[in-house]
Amino acid sequence: MYKILMDYVSHSPLGVILIANKIYLKDGYRLKSDFKFTAENFFRAEVENVDFTRKDFAVALINNWVGRKTRNRITRLIESNDFDPWTTQAILLNAVYFKGNWLLPFNDYFTREHIFHVSDTESVKCQMMYNEDHFEYGEILTLRSKVLKLKYKDERFSMVIVLPEPEINLNTLEQRLFRIDMSTLDMQRRKVAVFLPKFKIETTLHLEEQLKQIGLGDIFSSYANFSNMIASDEGFTIGKVIQKVFIEVSEKGTEAAAATALEVVQLSLGPPVPLFKANRPFMFYITVDELNEKCANCNTVLFMGKVVHPKFS
Numbered sequence: 001m002y003k004i005l006m007d008y009v010s011h012s013p014l015g016v017i018l019i020a021n022k023i024y025l026k027d028g029y030r031l032k033s034d035f036k037f038t039a040e041n042f043f044r045a046e047v048e049n050v051d052f053t054r055k056d057f058a059v060a061l062i063n064n065w066v067g068r069k070t071r072n073r074i075t076r077l078i079e080s081n082d083f084d085p086w087t088t089q090a091i092l093l094n095a096v097y098f099k100g101n102w103l104l105p106f107n108d109y110f111t112r113e114h115i116f117h118v119s120d121t122e123s124v125k126c127q128m129m130y131n132e133d134h135f136e137y138g139e140i141l142t143l144r145s146k147v148l149k150l151k152y153k154d155e156r157f158s159m160v161i162v163l164p165e166p167e168i169n170l171n172t173l174e175q176r177l178f179r180i181d182m183s184t185l186d187m188q189r190r191k192v193a194v195f196l197p198k199f200k201i202e203t204t205l206h207l208e209e210q211l212k213q214i215g216l217g218d219i220f221s222s223y224a225n226f227s228n229m230i231a232s233d234e235g236f237t238i239g240k241v242i243q244k245v246f247i248e249v250s251e252k253g254t255e256a257a258a259a260t261a262l263e264v265v266q267l268s269l270g271p272p273v274p275l276f277k278a279n280r281p282f283m284f285y286i287t288v289d290e291l292n293e294k295c296a297n298c299n300t301v302l303f304m305g306k307v308v309h310p311k312f313s
Contacts, residue, residue: 017157017302018097020069021045024062026052026089035229055085062093066244070097077204077244094243098286098303100152106131106196106251116197117166117280118309126197126310128279129251135194137274138187143176144168147185148194148276155289157302159249160185161196162283163276170281170306182285182301195277197310198250205243247286247303250312281308 023039025031027049031039039045046065050058059080066077074095083091106129114128136149145164152158160182164173286303 017100018070018073018095019044020066020093020095022062022065022093023047024050024058024091024093026050029089030231032229032231052083052088053085055080058085062091066093066095070095070246073097073099074202074244074246078242082206082242083240088240090238091240091242092238094241096243096303097246099246099248100154100157102251103151103153103155104131104133104135108251111198111251114195114197114279116310124309126199127312129196129198130194131196132191132193132273134189135192136187136189137192137276138185139274140185143173143180145173146274146276147187148192149187150194150196158287158289160285160287161276161278162285163278163280164282166280170283170308174283174306177283182287191273193273193275193277195275195279196249197278197307198312199307199310200246200248200312201305201307202246203244205245206240245303247305278307281306 021044023031023045025047029049031047036047039047048065050061052058059078062078063076067075074097077093077095078091108129110130111127112130113125115123116126116128117123138147139145140147140162143162143164145162145168148161148163150159150161162173162177164170283304283306285301288300288302
């Protein structure tokens with residue numbers, strides 16, 4: 001199922017998404033042939049031996065690899081303090097880069113400085129984009145939230161934004177959304193006036209604690225059994241599992257010039273249209289609208305995140 005999903009999202013003619021997986025093994029260890037075949041063919045994971053005791057060399061090797069795989073969008077996946085050069089036997093890496101062009105781009109002429117309400121007591125300035133066009137839009141009464149879908153030029157991909165009413169706590173909304181199938185949200189295509197802050201998220205996640213919480217803690221301990229994975233009689237544990245994610249949202253999905261700080265201009269006259277103004281914390285999802293028929297039950301959410309304090313620099 002993972003292979004189907006990887007094949008589907010990786011063959012975007014518009015270069016929407018880049019995913020790279022790698023297993024670095026300490027010199028002297030090797031994967032068993034069956035496991036290596038599975039890693040390379042079903043998880044698209046490369047395997048390479050490295051001398052972790054040559055710390056600077058290992059860091060440069062890993063970061064050069066991720067730079068090549070993500071077309072230099074991500075250049076530093078690992079730092080020298082991320083691992084112990086003498087005890088580390090393996091590092092598992094995953095890098096994901098997403099930067100798509102909107103199907104209906106925002107005109108950067110109308111990007112203005114606005115106030116974003118981080119909380120009841122804190123506000124910050126942000127670069128707020130504006131567009132009035134036909135989007136999929138809904139008001140979900142059970143969530144007390146507005147929902148907007150913005151499609152990318154590769155129309156298989158969309159960003160779904162869930163904006164709670166001002167009095168609804170984002171953490172409460174997040175808990176409710178975990179119990180909801182995103183494909184069931186009721187949205188209709190109609191004209192909507194959209195205000196959305198530009199934001200850039202670049203984060204490195206060390207996943208050891210999360211994996212322990214779901215019952216995989218043994219892989220980091222001396223109790224780990226990797227006899228089906230590693231061709232070695234020595235004890236073996238995973239040292240680090242590191243993921244780096246880069247997501248950027250701007251007018252066209254690419255870098256845009258800074259805008260002059262002026263008030264927004266109303267573009268149209270006539271009947272009022274719904275206002276979707278994301279000037280407070282919100283959730284977002286990057287989804288695949290359609291998958292291969294062989295994978296009808298795949299989870300179509302590729303990324304999820306929340307914007308609490310929009311930053312673009």
